[in-house]
Amino acid sequence: MASKRTRRASKASAARGKRAGKARPLPAERRAQPKGAINAWEDDPGAGAQPSGGQVIQRPVPVLRDEPFPTRIVKPSSPPVAKLHSPGTAEFRYWTAAEALRRGADFWGALLPGVSWEVGSILPVNLDFGVDLNAFYDREGLKFFHGSAAGRTVFSGESPDVVCHELGHAILDSFKPQLFDAASMEVAAFHESFGDMSALLSALQLPSVREGVLAETGGVLGRASRLSRLAEQLGWAIRQSVPSAVEPDCLRNAVNTFFYRDPDTLPTTAPAAALSSEPHSFSRVFTGAFFEGLAGMLATTDAKGEAALLQVSKDMATILVQGIGAASVVPTFFSQVAASMLGVAASQFSSQGYEVPLRSGFVRHGILPPAMAFTVARARAPRRTVAVAGGLPQSRTLPTLHLSVAEYGLGFPSIVVYAAGEPKRLQVAGAALAVGAAPSPGEDQAAKSFFEDLLRRGQLKIPGGAKGAAEMMRASAPLTHETHTHELRREGGQMVLRRVRIDCWFAHH
Amino acid sequence: MPRIKQQALKTELADRGFESVSIKRELPGGRVEVEANKLHPVHVEGGEAVYAPIPMSLSVELDARGRVKSIAGDTPNPAAVADAARYLKTLRERGQVSSAAEQPAPASTHRIERDEQGRLVLRRKRFSIS
Numbered sequence: 134m135a136s137k138r139t140r141r142a143s144k145a146s147a148a149r150g151k152r153a154g155k156a157r158p159l160p161a162e163r164r165a166q167p168k169g170a171i172n173a174w175e176d177d178p179g180a181g182a183q184p185s186g187g188q189v190i191q192r193p194v195p196v197l198r199d200e201p202f203p204t205r206i207v208k209p210s211s212p213p214v215a216k217l218h219s220p221g222t223a224e225f226r227y228w229t230a231a232e233a234l235r236r237g238a239d240f241w242g243a244l245l246p247g248v249s250w251e252v253g254s255i256l257p258v259n260l261d262f263g264v265d266l267n268a269f270y271d272r273e274g275l276k277f278f279h280g281s282a283a284g285r286t287v288f289s290g291e292s293p294d295v296v297c298h299e300l301g302h303a304i305l306d307s308f309k310p311q312l313f314d315a316a317s318m319e320v321a322a323f324h325e326s327f328g329d330m331s332a333l334l335s336a337l338q339l340p341s342v343r344e345g346v347l348a349e350t351g352g353v354l355g356r357a358s359r360l361s362r363l364a365e366q367l368g369w370a371i372r373q374s375v376p377s378a379v380e381p382d383c384l385r386n387a388v389n390t391f392f393y394r395d396p397d398t399l400p401t402t403a404p405a406a407a408l409s410s411e412p413h414s415f416s417r418v419f420t421g422a423f424f425e426g427l428a429g430m431l432a433t434t435d436a437k438g439e440a441a442l443l444q445v446s447k448d449m450a451t452i453l454v455q456g457i458g459a460a461s462v463v464p465t466f467f468s469q470v471a472a473s474m475l476g477v478a479a480s481q482f483s484s485q486g487y488e489v490p491l492r493s494g495f496v497r498h499g500i501l502p503p504a505m506a507f508t509v510a511r512a513r514a515p516r517r518t519v520a521v522a523g524g525l526p527q528s529r530t531l532p533t534l535h536l537s538v539a540e541y542g543l544g545f546p547s548i549v550v551y552a553a554g555e556p557k558r559l560q561v562a563g564a565a566l567a568v569g570a571a572p573s574p575g576e577d578q579a580a581k582s583f584f585e586d587l588l589r590r591g592q593l594k595i596p597g598g599a600k601g602a603a604e605m606m607r608a609s610a611p612l613t614h615e616t617h618t619h620e621l622r623r624e625g626g627q628m629v630l631r632r633v634r635i636d637c638w639f640a641h642h
Numbered sequence: 643m644p645r646i647k648q649q650a651l652k653t654e655l656a657d658r659g660f661e662s663v664s665i666k667r668e669l670p671g672g673r674v675e676v677e678a679n680k681l682h683p684v685h686v687e688g689g690e691a692v693y694a695p696i697p698m699s700l701s702v703e704l705d706a707r708g709r710v711k712s713i714a715g716d717t718p719n720p721a722a723v724a725d726a727a728r729y730l731k732t733l734r735e736r737g738q739v740s741s742a743a744e745q746p747a748p749a750s751t752h753r754i755e756r757d758e759q760g761r762l763v764l765r766r767k768r769f770s771i772s
Binding site (some may be wrong): 265266267268269270271276290295298299302309310311312313314315316317318319320321324325328366367371378379386397401402410411413461462463464 | 655661662664678679684693694695696697699701705721722725726728729730732735736748763764766767769770771772
């Protein structure tokens, strides 16, 4: 208890200092940059499914005690000589952790002026707290571990991905402290997602990562890559003892197809291939939507190159920080943050056109329903009206149905669909999650569900006039050809939903 | 609109049982929107209630001197209380919560401990990478 009071007093003291006009030194006012360089891992010691193969880069000597967000490595207690050490040495591990800490702190500090750590003025970091395949943030500092797997010793603090994930917890705790203790499944999962987003965005501050990932993905950021795969080496180590606990090639992958479910309906734990209410597992829904939004944002830029990726990463972080700040802390926290982020994108980044790709990510991962996602930004979208009248050639195979779609902002109140409205031969339905059969939807509800599903999956091509309001981007879609399966066509004065192709699901999810 | 003395307001709200207080914005009519957690019973173990921090959004009315005059929204939302109860249940099922008397398990992220008022309270101790 005494230590807690000390920590609180330290934070309060820092706050008093700020109120009294004690200016926090700006990065530009830093002490002189030490000469020389150190070696560090780019993002992780591992690569894909392997525990080794990470890229070594040279970086300036980091100064941890500098603002913003100063840190201090307390174990080892004194820094080794700053020079180009070889991987596999304790000296290399020290400097690679220090480099990641400094980079992450600089990145988030630029967005959070005047904010200090929840633990006090300096965040203590222990690079070897004991034996475990894990890493922690508590309100004392960051703690990393070492552990053995298949004859190899793995140090979690050696991975910049892991360091920037834990640092992300501390950063989020500094500007939204209410989340730390909140007894809520989605809030806990969001904290984990923020850790992963911190690792992703901090990695993108390195030119070599930006160049590497663009080369690896052919410029389509939404594809799985060294960037989307988090903590490959730690994932490998955990996989040696519990293969189902992690992804096949990393700890978690930000490129995923997990769709939002009420966490109360999910199992408490599950293999990595499935979703559970466990916070790390459930966090992947938000991280997946975020990453898809990020990829889509890059796709909206003219250059789509390394410099554009750097700017998009900074813009996304701005949207994220402000969205979190504005979001109410409620059980459905994911949707609160997502809606707030869309509001920030619409109001502050309208000229960049970030809103559509961001909304697409949230809708395609089920964090926001399409109509609700549209409503968030409806105040800014021009209303368009298209008269719908006239006859329609009837299908010989299925009855047609007029479906109200006014809430999606397409610019016309209804469309015509070919509904699955034939009489049932057998009274059967799909299984419910819990017990028995799921309720059978009526034909109009089924058609509406189908239509909304097309929107969510970005499989619907919408005619030009209504495009901006409701179209969903798929960041992983090829640039050279269309892959949507359906389109809205004007036929006889009405908008008709038509299938244009059948695709392979796995190709461009 | 009285000038908000943020630290004084946080201290006053802390005295009234609110934790992790964040002042979001000023509202019309001398009110301030505040986010905070408040301990609320969510479960009973061995005949004794276990409290958990419930996120809340408050509208605090200030008097001319900037002191708390009234608080609206200081009753936890039933949905948030239910969420907290489910959260505690899943922590139990995953072995992530220990009691103050126990040695924390490696996977433990939370602890149920007795506070200064003698209540059993669920507290997060740390976040982990996996």
